Amino acid sequence: MSPSPALRRFLAEMEFPATKDDLLREAVRDGLDSADIAALERLRDHSFSARWQIVGALRLARPPADALVAA
Template identity: 65%
Template structure:
């Protein structure tokens, strides 16, 4: 997932280091959209040193999901 412009602004405005829980609390307080909050909730439970660190994890997760074989790829139609 490429961060939305709202999520990107939010990450730039955060104080670091920040934990996933810090991010979720501030995202709710700032009124960040539900899709962006869901993306933050899927981050690993750790401390993030900067916005780029979070973007890295979001991008890595999106690429893993995009290139993972689908469950139906091994099914054969009869």
């Protein structure tokens, strides 16, 4: 999954290091939409030291099963 523009802006303003819980708390506080929050929830519990780590982890995170489309 590639981060949305809103999520990219959020991450650019985030202070690091940040844990998954830090990211979720600030995302809710900043009013990110539910899809962006759900993407952050799929991250593993980890402390991230830079934005690029989160972007990479989001690209590797699997989408929820109900988002998969049968071919």
